[in-house]
Amino acid sequence: MTHDASPLVLVDRPFAGCAVVALNRPRAMNALSLALRRALVSTFEALRSDADARVVVLTGAGKAFCAGLDLKELGAATDPGAAVVPTADEDPVLAMSHLAAPVIGAINGPAITGGFELALACDLLIASTNASFADTHARVGVLPGWGLSQRLPRLVGPGRAKELSLTGNFIGAEQAEAWGLVNRAVEPEALLPTALKLASDMxxxxxxxxxxxxxxxxxxxxxxxxxxxxLERERSRAWAVNLRGTDIEGRRHEIAERGRAQGTPPNSD
Structure with a gap:
């Protein structure tokens, strides 16, 4: 792999079309300092215009995915509210939302509060069995501003979301998988290979x-x-204008071959 990054964010290119983005403050559990937030925004903005970043994998360096906002920095700030409600150049979740590429979260360790929000902004999540999730907004005394209160209930249901958010309790990867928060939980050594296989499939x-x-x-x-x-009907009609039967026929054979290779051949009638 090649490396192309600031010290706070690492960007690897494991194969054509895929970019792996890693938060790189391992000794601080990848806590989102102002500098890291700005580096993430710059990274996502660069990937947005990168034609060879058609799928993005987001993970953390070291043992944590992300411990959330840097509370030590936040506690010393003269205006902590500015960090909680950031400007666009300090909002990595907003920058992620502008990516056309799917983002696969490879959650390698704890994802806490702002780190949980960063994970929820991904299109899908694969979790290491070392991963855990917690929403401690209510314990810190801050309301979420990066989507947690809206995305989490849509994934796991309002009751489970309220259990997490109103207690600040942690859940592990297996429970997160059972609740539908993550697509699957895998052993730590299988995390990145699993995420990269999904990226390759995409x-x-x-x-x-x-x-x-x-x-x-x-x-x-x-x-x-x-x-x-x-909306689906409208976009489907607009897309269908450019469809050609010969293209579909060729793709049908490719799909059949892929199905046979995976052991579930599709109906080819």
């Missing part, structure tokens, strides 16, 4: 589909079901 679909399909899902989730279904 890169094997039609290139123009990755961002378009992600955008369709996300846009639908921002509205109600009826409006989402209408």
């Amino acid at each position: 890169l094997s679909v039609l290139p123009e589909m990755l961002s378009s399909y992600k955008s369709l899902i996300d846009a639908g989730l921002r509205t109600n079901l009826a409006a989402g279904l209408e």
Whole structure:
């Protein structure tokens, strides 16, 4: 792998089309200092215009994914509210939302409060069995501003979300998997290979589909079901204008071959 990063953020290129972004303050559990937040924003903005970053994997260096905002720095700040409600150049979750590329979170260790919000901003999560999740906003005395109060209930249901957010309790990777918070929990040594395999699988679909399909899902989730279904119909009709039967026939054979290789051949009638 090659390295292209500031000291606070590492960017690896394991193969064409994939970028692995790692928070790199391991001795501080990758706590989100102002400098790290700005470095993440710059990194995501650069990847947004990078044609060879069609899938992004986000992880943490060391034993933690992210311990949240740097509370030591926050406690010494003259205006701590500015960190809680940041400007655009200090808001990594906002910068992530501008990425057309799918973001796979490879959660290697604790993801706490702001770090939990950073994880929830990913499109899907793979967790190491060393991972844990906690929302300590209510214990710190701060309301979330990066989406946790809205994204978490949509993933695990309001009751479980309130259990986590109103207690500040931690849950482990296996419980997170059972609740639907993460796609799967894997042994630590399998975490990055699993995330990279998913990235490779995503890169094997039609290139123009990755961002378009992600955008369709996300846009639908921002509205109600009826409006989402209408949005899907509109975009499907617009997309269908450029479809050609010969292209679909060729792709059908490729799908059949892939199905046979995975042991579940699709219906080819």
